[in-house]
Amino acid sequence: MGRAAAALLACVCLSWGWAPQAAATERAPVGWAAIGAGTTGGAGGTTTTVRTRAELKEALTNGGDPAAPKVIRVVGAVNGHEADDGSLLGEQDYAPGYDLAQYMSCFGEDGTTWSDTRYDYCKRQRQSRQTGSNKEKAQIQLTVPSNTTLVGVGRDARLLGVFLTVNTGTNIIVRNLRLEAPVDHFTSWSPDDGTQGNWNARFDAMTVITGKNIWVDHCTFTDGRFPDREAPLGFHGEHVQRHDGLLDIEDGSDFITVSDSRFTDHDKALLIGSGDGRGDRDRGHLRITFARNLFTDIVQRGPRVRFGQVHVVNNVYRGRAPLYALGVGVESAIYSERNVFRYDPGLALAVYGGTRFHDTGSWAGGRPARLNTVASGLGLSDDVGWDPADVYDYRPLRSPAAVEHHVLTHAGAGREHG
Numbered sequence: 001m002g003r004a005a006a007a008l009l010a011c012v013c014l015s016w017g018w019a020p021q022a023a024a025t026e027r028a029p030v031g032w033a034a035i036g037a038g039t040t041g042g043a044g045g046t047t048t049t050v051r052t053r054a055e056l057k058e059a060l061t062n063g064g065d066p067a068a069p070k071v072i073r074v075v076g077a078v079n080g081h082e083a084d085d086g087s088l089l090g091e092q093d094y095a096p097g098y099d100l101a102q103y104m105s106c107f108g109e110d111g112t113t114w115s116d117t118r119y120d121y122c123k124r125q126r127q128s129r130q131t132g133s134n135k136e137k138a139q140i141q142l143t144v145p146s147n148t149t150l151v152g153v154g155r156d157a158r159l160l161g162v163f164l165t166v167n168t169g170t171n172i173i174v175r176n177l178r179l180e181a182p183v184d185h186f187t188s189w190s191p192d193d194g195t196q197g198n199w200n201a202r203f204d205a206m207t208v209i210t211g212k213n214i215w216v217d218h219c220t221f222t223d224g225r226f227p228d229r230e231a232p233l234g235f236h237g238e239h240v241q242r243h244d245g246l247l248d249i250e251d252g253s254d255f256i257t258v259s260d261s262r263f264t265d266h267d268k269a270l271l272i273g274s275g276d277g278r279g280d281r282d283r284g285h286l287r288i289t290f291a292r293n294l295f296t297d298i299v300q301r302g303p304r305v306r307f308g309q310v311h312v313v314n315n316v317y318r319g320r321a322p323l324y325a326l327g328v329g330v331e332s333a334i335y336s337e338r339n340v341f342r343y344d345p346g347l348a349l350a351v352y353g354g355t356r357f358h359d360t361g362s363w364a365g366g367r368p369a370r371l372n373t374v375a376s377g378l379g380l381s382d383d384v385g386w387d388p389a390d391v392y393d394y395r396p397l398r399s400p401a402a403v404e405h406h407v408l409t410h411a412g413a414g415r416e417h418g
Contacts, residue, residue: 029215031289033257039213041149041173045069053082066145080140080162091185095132111235133186152176155414163203166211178413180224181205199241208249220262220413221246250274254285262412267299273306282307294411305332316407318342328354333384345369363400
């Protein structure tokens with residue numbers, strides 16, 4: 001970019017409220033990921049270009065020194081089910097003879113009680129499901145080590161059915177990738193989960209476990225080609241749920257920013273925290289910024305938070321009316337700021353054991369959303385005990401038009417330069 005173009009971009013950014021470093025071409029994160037040592041990924045390390053799952057897996061090991069700085073460039077589509085010979089693996093490759101209909105029949109017609117002896121195949125189906133699930137996990141899970149930049153090249157870089165994980169990794173950037181959530185071929189039915197039972201899929205598009213200083217930027221998270229609304233019918237006339245989350249962050253993870261990304265066409269999108277009883281791991285951690293993201297046709301969890309100090313700023317929520325957008329969980333401290341909701345503000349919040357929530361200046365339908373009033377009606381205090389402005393520098397967009405213009409133009413993979 002020439003100096004004149006850069007100056008023009010800086011002027012545009014300032015007129016919208018964001019400092020130049022927060023523009024679509026930024027190279028450093030805004031928010032929690034900038035705290036402490038910051039987040040630089042694999043800057044200065046070796047650069048590798050990959051086009052297949054095998055190449056990506058090898059690049060992540062970095063020649064036996066996985067924590068050394070490295071930049072991995074993804075070209076085209078990398079499929080998590082791709083075997084080393086280039087063939088694509090499916091359900092029957094992982095568990096020959098597994099049959100979803102037979103598996104469900106072993107719970108009885110009402111889906112309430114499993115029995116190994118209900119039919120002669122039930123024990124075999126139970127074992128096949130467990131074996132198949134473990135084999136699928138071993139195939140599709142790829143773990144990103146410390147000091148890594150994983151970046152898509154151009155507008156069509158995709159991870160299809162990859163279970164991307166961070167496990168105790170630090171200083172990681174994931175950027176400009178379309179992540180299509182894995183289909184769990186062996187999702188399990190839990191009759192005691194909820195009032196009528198629930199399906200519990202195993203794999204997220206991305207999971208961060210005990211990760212620190214992580215920046216997810218200009219990515220698209222989606223169910224893609226395999227939406228749950230097209231899954232087979234299960235119990236009670238509902239579709240089988242074959243996806244878990246799009247992005248889960250848990251087990252004491254910290255200093256994370258998710259910016260300029262899209263979350264679309266999914267049920268349980270973003271989960272922060274390991275569980276209500278995991279304060280020993282999560283309390284004092286889970287400091288996360290969600291800035292300038294687009295949520296479209298998300299049913300719930302945009303995000304749902306336990307324990308964390310989470311800043312949700314300049315995001316856009318639209319599409320089908322959800323169950324809720326922001327879930328206020330146990331000991332959470334969500335600071336919502338100048339977000340745009342394209343539905344009833346009463347659908348913006350749900351309470352899951354939390355007691356505090358604060359909003360500054362969000363809009364619903366082009367008008368003030370008055371989310372603090374909504375929160376008060378739900379029994380929540382608006383004193384969350386912290387203010388992002390006391391922690392890091394940022395300049396939010398201050399009108400709904402500016403927020404929508406920026407997010408709809410820049411959020412998602414392949415949109416770094418608008």
